[in-house]
Amino acid sequence: MRILVLVRKDLLRAWRDRRAFVVNLLLPLLLTFIMGLSFGGGIFGKSGISVIPLVAVGEDVPSALRDRLAEQLAETDFFALEWADSTEARRRVTRGEAAAAVVLPPGAVGDYFRGEELRIDVWKDPGRPLKAGIVEQVLQRALRQVQAGEAGYRALWPDDEESMPPGAEEDTWSDLFAGDMNTVWKRWRRVGGEGGFTEVGEWFLARMDHQVALSDAMAESRLDLAVTDAAATPDVAESREINLFSYFLPGFSVFFLMFGVAASARDLHRERAAGTLQRQLLAPLGTNHIMTAKWLSSVVQGAAQMLVLLVAGAVLFRVDLGPDSWSLLTLVVLTATAAASFFMMLAVVTPNEKVMDNVSTTVVLVAAMVGGNFVPVDAMPAWITYVGRWVFNYWSNSGFSLVMVRGESLAHDLQPAVVLAAMTVGYGLLALAFTAWQRRRGGLL
Amino acid sequence: MIIVENLVKRYGSHRAVDGITFEVAKGELFGLLGPNGAGKTTTIGVLSTLLPADGGRASIGGHDVAGDPGGVRRLIGVVPQEIALYQDLNARDNLLFWGRIHGLGGKALGTRVERLLELVALGEHARQKVETFSGGMKRRLNLAAGLIHNPEVLFLDEPTVGIDAQARTKLLALIGDLAADGLTIIYTTHYLEEAEQLCHRIGVIDQGRMVAVGDKEDLISQIGDEDRVRVQVPSERHRALTSAAETWPGVDSVSERRGKLEIRVADGGAVLPPLQAWLAAEGLDLAQLEVIRPNLETLYLNLTGRGLRE
Ligand SMILES: Nc1ncnc2c1ncn2[C@@H]1O[C@H](COP(=O)(O)OP(=O)(O)OP(=O)(O)O)[C@@H](O)[C@H]1O
Ligand SMILES: [Mg+2]
Numbered sequence: 001m002r003i004l005v006l007v008r009k010d011l012l013r014a015w016r017d018r019r020a021f022v023v024n025l026l027l028p029l030l031l032t033f034i035m036g037l038s039f040g041g042g043i044f045g046k047s048g049i050s051v052i053p054l055v056a057v058g059e060d061v062p063s064a065l066r067d068r069l070a071e072q073l074a075e076t077d078f079f080a081l082e083w084a085d086s087t088e089a090r091r092r093v094t095r096g097e098a099a100a101a102v103v104l105p106p107g108a109v110g111d112y113f114r115g116e117e118l119r120i121d122v123w124k125d126p127g128r129p130l131k132a133g134i135v136e137q138v139l140q141r142a143l144r145q146v147q148a149g150e151a152g153y154r155a156l157w158p159d160d161e162e163s164m165p166p167g168a169e170e171d172t173w174s175d176l177f178a179g180d181m182n183t184v185w186k187r188w189r190r191v192g193g194e195g196g197f198t199e200v201g202e203w204f205l206a207r208m209d210h211q212v213a214l215s216d217a218m219a220e221s222r223l224d225l226a227v228t229d230a231a232a233t234p235d236v237a238e239s240r241e242i243n244l245f246s247y248f249l250p251g252f253s254v255f256f257l258m259f260g261v262a263a264s265a266r267d268l269h270r271e272r273a274a275g276t277l278q279r280q281l282l283a284p285l286g287t288n289h290i291m292t293a294k295w296l297s298s299v300v301q302g303a304a305q306m307l308v309l310l311v312a313g314a315v316l317f318r319v320d321l322g323p324d325s326w327s328l329l330t331l332v333v334l335t336a337t338a339a340a341s342f343f344m345m346l347a348v349v350t351p352n353e354k355v356m357d358n359v360s361t362t363v364v365l366v367a368a369m370v371g372g373n374f375v376p377v378d379a380m381p382a383w384i385t386y387v388g389r390w391v392f393n394y395w396s397n398s399g400f401s402l403v404m405v406r407g408e409s410l411a412h413d414l415q416p417a418v419v420l421a422a423m424t425v426g427y428g429l430l431a432l433a434f435t436a437w438q439r440r441r442g443g444l445l
Numbered sequence: 446m447i448i449v450e451n452l453v454k455r456y457g458s459h460r461a462v463d464g465i466t467f468e469v470a471k472g473e474l475f476g477l478l479g480p481n482g483a484g485k486t487t488t489i490g491v492l493s494t495l496l497p498a499d500g501g502r503a504s505i506g507g508h509d510v511a512g513d514p515g516g517v518r519r520l521i522g523v524v525p526q527e528i529a530l531y532q533d534l535n536a537r538d539n540l541l542f543w544g545r546i547h548g549l550g551g552k553a554l555g556t557r558v559e560r561l562l563e564l565v566a567l568g569e570h571a572r573q574k575v576e577t578f579s580g581g582m583k584r585r586l587n588l589a590a591g592l593i594h595n596p597e598v599l600f601l602d603e604p605t606v607g608i609d610a611q612a613r614t615k616l617l618a619l620i621g622d623l624a625a626d627g628l629t630i631i632y633t634t635h636y637l638e639e640a641e642q643l644c645h646r647i648g649v650i651d652q653g654r655m656v657a658v659g660d661k662e663d664l665i666s667q668i669g670d671e672d673r674v675r676v677q678v679p680s681e682r683h684r685a686l687t688s689a690a691e692t693w694p695g696v697d698s699v700s701e702r703r704g705k706l707e708i709r710v711a712d713g714g715a716v717l718p719p720l721q722a723w724l725a726a727e728g729l730d731l732a733q734l735e736v737i738r739p740n741l742e743t744l745y746l747n748l749t750g751r752g753l754r755e
Contacts, residue, residue, distance in 0.1 A: 005545040013533050275529030278495055282523055283546040284515065442496040
């Protein structure tokens with residue numbers, strides 16, 4: 001099989017290429033390690049936390065946002081959140097009915113969206129094995145969700161008066177978090193109707209820069225947490241233990257996989273520039289052979305990279321990879337194949353390495369954001385998951401959440417696997433068809 | 446072996462190859478000589494089946510380039526203008542790879558690789574990464590990669606670009622040996638001396654057109670075989686010398702050129718005695734004199750109105 005000769009060559013090159021090795025494997029490992037440490041699990045600290053009843057106070061928080069947050073926290077399996085007024089909250093904490101009260105002082109949410117720090121008071125029950133750090137983690141996570149919503153929203157609709165009616169800020173936010181896609185969708189259609197599709201496209205690209213900047217901003221915490229003990233109460237039994245890191249590890253690994261696979265696909269441009277692609281075409285090999293081989297070596301490299309990260313997480317941080325290792329392996333491979341097809345397609349439609357680099361970096365960041373690599377998919381605002389369905393990593397993340405977090409087999413919910421397989425085939429065939437067409441016109445060289 | 450008829454290749458509206466015609470016999474070393482952008486690489490691209498032609502026909506060893514590209518590819522080896530090698534692999538792994546994708550393998554491939562490495566004098570650097578090679582070493586390995594599957598026809602696209610005189614001499618000797626062994630070669634270059642020294646026949650190509658084809662003597666005879674004798678004398682003597690020279694045997698014309706007088710004559714040697722006598726009579730120096738015999742450079746100037754290396 002000549003394809004295997006080509007794959008072997010790519011793998012040999014990847015193996016000999018120290019920089020790729022560092023960027024695709026050591027760096028992600030290091031970042032995973034740091035992340036793992038910051039979540040404090042595994043062999044480096046406490047192994048997990050239990051499901052914790054919380055009570056929240058926020059007189060002026062819009063009710064749509066309240067419901068959404070309570071729902072999301074419930075979905076995490078870590079917390080049961082209820083909203084109450086401050087007297088009731090204090091009562092519950094002192095009685096031991098809630099582990100802590102999270103208090104958003106009046107005006108705090110509004111200030112937050114005006115760019116201030118979010119000031120949150122936590123009254124905690126000193127009898128509970130509840131670390132301020134864990135509360136902080138969870139609040140950070142909730143905040144990131146809000147920030148992700150904000151970033152995504154701002155990326156799609158500019159900050160001007162027209163698209164954001166003055167004085168309606170809080171309504172807009174609650175629309176968004178209540179998953180009111182209608183309102184949101186109308187704006188999109190209005191833009192499309194006026195200028196035609198090209199204009200929308202260009203305008204959307206212009207937003208992307210903004211979005212990348214915002215994704216940086218997202219990573220930065222603007223949380224000011226004050227934790228105070230309430231009166232002592234008796235211990236309450238611990239329930240199910242979950243390692244918080246298992247939520248994040250698959251997302252990170254898929255994120256790094258996207259960069260790794262994009263880099264392998266980019267090699268197509270390098271080979272074309274160097275003339276080695278042309279030289280391959282002089283051998284009895286068709287473009288389909290060459291493309292398939294490139295695809296296969298991206299798959300092997302991507303899957304290997306991802307497995308190393310997952311296994312490292314399991315070994316170092318006791319991340320639960322789920323009971324079904326075949327499901328996990330299948331998911332890893334499907335993620336790699338879908339990514340490889342997707343980035344191959346990107347490689348063949350871009351004219352050169354530089355354009356490919358810029359496009360793929362943007363695509364990776366945007367896809368990671370809407371597909372749930374930074375924020376778990378089951379904890380994202382509804383409208384983002386709607387957009388996210390169009391990117392393959394959304395389905396990988398859903399699959400990992402199924403297999404690793406919920407501990408089910410892939411067969412339990414076939415949708416992620418089926419969509420990933422379909423994307424693999426779809427993008428792959430598009431890439432092949434485009435290459436064949438280019439080859440006929442002699443544009444490949 | 447190679448027949449090219451009226452070949453056309455367009456990029457948009459630009460005709461990179463504009464109806465060229467030539468033939469190369471088996472075992473011949475054919476030079477394709479032309480300046481940058483003449484269409485040399487494009488011609489090779491079409492002949493090696495990588496680029497589809499927009500007009501005309503070409504066949505190699507009886508296989509039509511458009512109709513039977515597979516048959517053509519089995520016959521040809523191509524050494525592209527760029528270093529089409531994996532810089533991050535060593536010399537040996539590169540050759541092994543290029544051999545394998547041509548379906549070679551096992552011991553036969555191993556021996557072939559060793560032989561080629563010896564041939565291009567890289568035996569000692571077989572396990573060294575290509576990126577650490579000098580320009581000349583890369584060029585030689587590039588050549589070896591084009592020979593790995595033992596082709597009958599070899600396309601060499603400017604194989605000496607960017608290397609020093611010594612490395613070039615070695616490479617040219619190597620190519621000469623390959624031709625002597627019976628390989629049919631098309632060799633493109635914009636170095637006149639290389640084409641003159643190495644090639645059996647030369648096609649001069651400019652702006653996608655073949656402006657002249659033939660062996661060196663054929664080509665030169667195309668511009669007539671007049672010598673030009675240039676002599677520098679003070680400008681107030683130009684008139685006197687012109688009228689004197691017109692009476693000398695074989696002189697065709699006398700004209701002024703950049704402050705010198707140029708005498709066109711069938712045989713430059715024949716005007717030297719009368720010229721010498723005239724100069725002596727006028728009390729002038731003989732040192733300011735040159736005889737220009739027709740060569741490819743002058744042919745090229747004649748055909749295209751441009752120098753090869755502007
Ligand atoms: N891919 C391409 N797209 C558009 N024009 C091209 C392309 N490749 C070559 N050309 C044009 O075709 C003409 C011939 O180019 P070609 O590369 O064949 O010249 P060449 O004789 O090999 O020159 P050089 O000595 O610089 O290698 C040039 O004018 C070049 O600009
Ligand atoms: Mg060229």
